[in-house]
Amino acid sequence: MSAAATPVEDGASLLARARRRLAGDRPARAGMAILALLALACLLGPFLTGHPYDRLHYDYPATRPSLSLYPRPDAVRPALDRLALRMRVRAEDVAVTPEAVRLTLVADKPVDPRVLTFFARSDTFGEARILGRAEDGRRLTVEAPLRRLRFLAGTDTLGRDLLTRTLVAGRLSLALGLLATAVALGIGVAYGALAGTLGGRIDAAMMRLVDILYSLPFVFFVIMLVVFFGRSVALIFVAVGAVEWLDMARIVRAEAQAIRRRDYVRAAEALGLSTAAILRRHVVPNLLGPVVAFAALMVPRVILLESFLSFLGLGVQEPATSWGVLIADGARSLESAPWMLVVPAGFLVSTLLALTLLGERLRVALDVRA
Structure with missing residues (x-):
């Protein structure tokens, strides 16, 4: 059995x-x-x-998903122009590196250093530092780091x-x-x-x-x-x-x-x-x-x-x-x-x-x- x-x-x-x-x-x-x-x-x-879930990135609306870091090199100059318009200055002699941007802020009147706070408030740049200043104060050479951001899902x-x-x-x-x-x-x-x-x-x-x-x-x-x-x-x-x-x-x-x-x-x-x-x-x-x-x-x-x-x-x-x-x-x-x-x-x-x-x-x- x-x-x-x-x-x-x-x-x-x-x-x-x-x-x-x-x-x-x-x-x-x-x-x-x-x-x-x-x-x-x-x-x-x-x-x-x-990224905080409620943080608004004003420089990156409707950004496509990507594995690469932002900002891209071709987007730095437009971001600078928008920032200069808000500061009521002109951006000249712009030099962009992978980590920072160097430029000269030019205005018809002396540039107030307090306008540099606009850099720290942006999503593209970090806090700027002054490298040089003209005697009449109408030209200000500054350097600002780039904020490296990644949006995997846009x-x-x-x-x-x-x-x-x-x-x-x-x-x-x-x-x-x-x-x-x-x-x-x-x-x-x-x-x-x-x-x-x-x-x-x-x-x-x-x-x-x-x-x-x-x-x-x-x-x-x-x-x-x-x-x-x-x-x-x-x-x-x-x-x-x-x-x-x-x-x-x-x-x-x-x-x-x-x-x-x-x-x-x-x-x-x-x-x-x-x-x-x-x-x-x-x-x-x-x-x-x-x-x-x-x-x-x-x-x-x-x-x-x-x-x-x-x-x-x-x-x-x-x-x-x-x-x-x-x-x-x-x-x-x-x-x-x-x-x-x-x-x-x-x-x-x-x-x-x-x-x-x-x-x-x-x-x-x-x-x-x-």
């Missing part, structure tokens, strides 16, 4: 079996790795880019570093997506499972309440919240959570009704198990597969819903930002600055693909029939 050596999972809990299945599932590990890298980049990346129309803003926006978008999904998951699963299991008049009454909430205009509901509580990120969590759990409740209720007609549930009822015990032992474990798959797709839905609210002026406000806000701004500048749409959309699409892949593998791993 011989038997094949197979792992025995009958004595393990559902979560323990799911962990073992996911440990050997390459697509699931790939999805988790992508999500972990995105979360780590959004958490630590803004400290490594070298800048937006206001000159803000797009990579830094995308990473900072990812913090809010991911937090909003995950927390709002968790709230919708908790309320929707409990409400839908209870309605589907109890059935009858209780089920009908509970689902009529869901239909009533569905009929309320979402935008009007958000406007009322803003009027009473003011604009805040917490308001977005409340507004999104109050809407998204309705879809979850309907899906869970339909699955719970199908599970309620199974033989093992009827046997549990015949043995005298309480409704809470049936929900805990039979209904909820069999719901985890489709619920997890739907929850994985809910995260990008929540992110897009937040972008809609921000577009209407009811969501995230400047200088804070999110992926939805950046994508909306990039869509308006698609012809002149396509990278403003490509960069945040790339992060959002990567998150969507990773969540979809992970959600599908979690559905398989949590399937009690597997």
